[in-house]
Amino acid sequence: MKWKQLVQVFILTNPNLKSNVAEALFYFIDYLLYLPHELTKQLTKDLSINIEKEAKHMLYSEKLKEAPTFAEYFKTVREEGFEKGIEKGLEMGIEKGIEKGKMEERRNLAAELLREGFSVEKVAKMVKLSLDEVKEIGKNL
Amino acid sequence: MREEGIEKGKMEEKRNLAAELLREGFSVEKVAKIVKLSLDEVEAIGASIHLNQPES
Numbered sequence: 545m546k547w548k549q550l551v552q553v554f555i556l557t558n559p560n561l562k563s564n565v566a567e568a569l570f571y572f573i574d575y576l577l578y579l580p581h582e583l584t585k586q587l588t589k590d591l592s593i594n595i596e597k598e599a600k601h602m603l604y605s606e607k608l609k610e611a612p613t614f615a616e617y618f619k620t621v622r623e624e625g626f627e628k629g630i631e632k633g634l635e636m637g638i639e640k641g642i643e644k645g646k647m648e649e650r651r652n653l654a655a656e657l658l659r660e661g662f663s664v665e666k667v668a669k670m671v672k673l674s675l676d677e678v679k680e681i682g683k684n685l
Numbered sequence: 686m687r688e689e690g691i692e693k694g695k696m697e698e699k700r701n702l703a704a705e706l707l708r709e710g711f712s713v714e715k716v717a718k719i720v721k722l723s724l725d726e727v728e729a730i731g732a733s734i735h736l737n738q739p740e741s
Contacts, residue, residue: 637687637690638687638689638690638693639690640687640690641687641688641689641690641691641692641693641694642690642691642693642694642697643690643694644687644690644691644694645690645691645692645693645694645695645696645697645698646694646695646697646698647694648691648694648695649694649695649698649699650698653698653699653702653719653720656719656720657719660719670702670705670706671698671702
């Protein structure tokens with residue numbers, strides 16, 4: 545594993561290698577130094593640091609994406625992205641919900657205050673709605 | 686999840702208005718009735734107002 549990593553890092557970080565040569569080399573090494581799945585995972589993890597630092601340009605190569613080590617890397621990246629997306633979506637859902645709940649409740653409270661006999665101006669100030677909005681709510685009481 | 690947010694937003698606004706009304710000098714009972722929170726909740730809000738901004 546150590547060897548494989550050394551060679552791979554060498555390929556990834558060597559600016560003199562043309563990308564098609566690097567690709568071929570990468571493939572060659574991936575198949576020559578075949579590692580069990582667990583080790584490939586570990587190697588991918590170590591390697592991803594190098595990929596992120598220096599070899600982004602190589603990732604545009606479709607061919608390279610299928611080489612075992614890279615394939616594992618992409619799988620991880622995709623899964624992480626997917627999870628982040630879901631998390632973000634949930635967060636946004638909650639935030640939108642909060643906004644909606646606030647607006648709904650402001651209108652409820654405004655109605656309640658108007659019923660208690662507060663002036664439109666006072667209600668608008670207290671519940672942070674515009675005068676027009678409060679007037680509108682007053683009409684519907 | 687969205688519903689959770691709506692509930693949270695409503696509670697936040699209720700507590701804001703409760704605090705506002707308490708600052709205006711309304712009684713705990715009156716505030717509780719207007720914003721529809723329990724007496725205990727309004728009392729707790731009142732206590733936190735006094736902690737955060739002591740009257741000078």
